[in-house]
Amino acid sequence: MTASDWQGLLKGVPSLLGGLGINLQILLGLVTLGFLVGIVIALIQVYGPRPLATLAVGYEWFFRGVPEMVLLLLIYYGLRQFHVPITPFIAAVVALGLRSSAYQSQIFRGAIQAVGSRQMMAALSVGMTRLQAIRHVILPQALRLSIPPWSNEFSSVLKDTTLASAIGVIEVFKRARFIIGRQYGLALPAFMLVALFFLVLTYMGNWILGALERRYRIPGFEAKGTGERF
Amino acid sequence: MELIFKWEWLPQLGRGLLLTVELTAACISIGAVLGLLIAIARLYARGPIYWLASAYVQFFRGTPLLVQLFMVHFGLAGWGIRLTPLLSGIIAMGLNTAAYQAEYFRGAIQAVKRGQTMAALSLGMTRGQTIQHVIVPQALRLVLPAWSNELVYMLKYTSIVYLIGLPDLMGIGRTIASNNFRFFEIYAVVALIYLALVLIITFGLRLVEAAIRVPGLGTARQ
């Protein structure tokens, strides 16, 4: 690398960090959406009436089977085609959020089933309604069990926020490409820098989730992560 | 609201589909071989080889695949290493999935009981023979469910290679869509084709699982 390359890279750092902020905003949005929808889907799958439960399974299956990239383009350009004024940012949050909700629902369903029907029976036997039982007995346990597999999903969606660049969100990866467009010699270093950002974020995320898990750990009530790629 | 889909688009999409399948097959195979070696290095090697293998896994699992793809295709070009888009795609995705597969293999190898190693050694087998004839054959059966997930994941993720100019299913779909301004219809059909592929792979691998299943070994699917 030449001196001017170094300079160019250094000058690009603020812009890249600004882009990273967009990635974090997308992340926050999609994780929240995925979490809420995921829980609802999981509850319907376990406790819902038959036709509704089947529908929820179909939902999960669809959003797990379609590539993120196709979902992004389908939602953004598909809606624009029908003159829905959706911004790239919102489209990214919705597309990635719905995909994540399918994966998260699988995590929550597994956890709810792991808590087991005996806990439900015990809750009903002290006079709780089904909803109370879910709210006060099942979910507090299931959410604890969900943390390890959930951190896998978290680090997966964190990286997927870069896909938003494909529908024109100016996030960190897109910014890196702008820098490279001006100064082609920066291709490898700029991408390396972006990679480094994500390594740091992944570590931080895992650290926070690990701390969360320890914070809410109950003796004798632990579960191992599946280690699968969600 | 009017939907338009012309049947003549299907053969074009079919050509893209072929490339998607080839790309998936190529990168998943490279990843399997490399991943197994990395897993073995992480488990049995010490010193620099162990550290190298661990750093490899950390890097490829901790950074976006999109960035990895561009690093290989455009980044290396900055060093004078110019790869065709196809080669870049195969290499980047193969290196990426190798890191994930390495972790699945590692878990499966660790799940093989210690007594199996002891028994093999007690017959006079070397460490290498033990790994080859006892541990790996068992680990491969144990790893299959996780491995099928990875295959599906990679199949879906190949859809990003259109960004470096490859005419895969996604890429062809995009071209047709923008030429005809029929985004919704084309992308919906593309989504359905991916779904069908996922379905075929999932059921195909379940058949394989059933075929090589050994009583008492491996986990039944939930």
Added chain:
Amino acid sequence: MALLVVEDLHKRYGKEEVLRGVSFTLERGETKVIIGPSGTGKSTLLRCINRLTEPDRGRIWLNGEEITSRRTNIYKIRAQIGFVFQDFNLFTHLTALDNVRLGLIRVKRMPRREATERAMRELARVGLADKANAYPAQLSGGQQQRVSIARALAMDPKLILFDEPTSALDPELIGEVLQVMIELAEAGMTMLVVTHEMGFARSVADEIIFMEKGVIVEQGPPEVLFTNPKVPRTAEFLRKITEFYGESS
């Protein structure tokens, strides 16, 4: 010279000294039984003999060749020493036949046909020829242990080490395994057996070794040890173990 010579064997795990200077010999065709309370280093001793566990100090000779020497090819030695584990450790992914054949093909480089014939002979010897194509999970514990004995026998070992071969078995399955072991002893196989089966020890062993806390407390022929032990501790242990396990077998 004796077939197996063990001299001043020491092994420690962290702070705990599991073996504290164990010495004994084993002649060709002899069966010795090692008894003693749990956690006194009996299993460690067996594993040191084929160096599945490395001893810290001491030497071992098999047939005049020093096993503990750095220059020894340990794989060749292990192929000559059969080992029967407490929990069988049959290769889970292989049928009974393949379990017995694997060492012949991979270690002894025997042609496949010959290996198959040999393996079938050994399976027949332990009465399981009809189970050749069964996987371990499809066999009872007693059957699994018999296959693992066949696996050891197929290698033509000079000596077989048994590490509590019946401890993991349901009571009704112990007999079939002991029966095979008795037949082996009668056929002149050299065996070193760690077991709690006092009936077996009494009727089959040429000599009994009583171990406790990493050392040999007393050794001698069963009739002497069982009726007239020199060390009071031996008598106490034998009384307790007979109460606990009975002498049924």
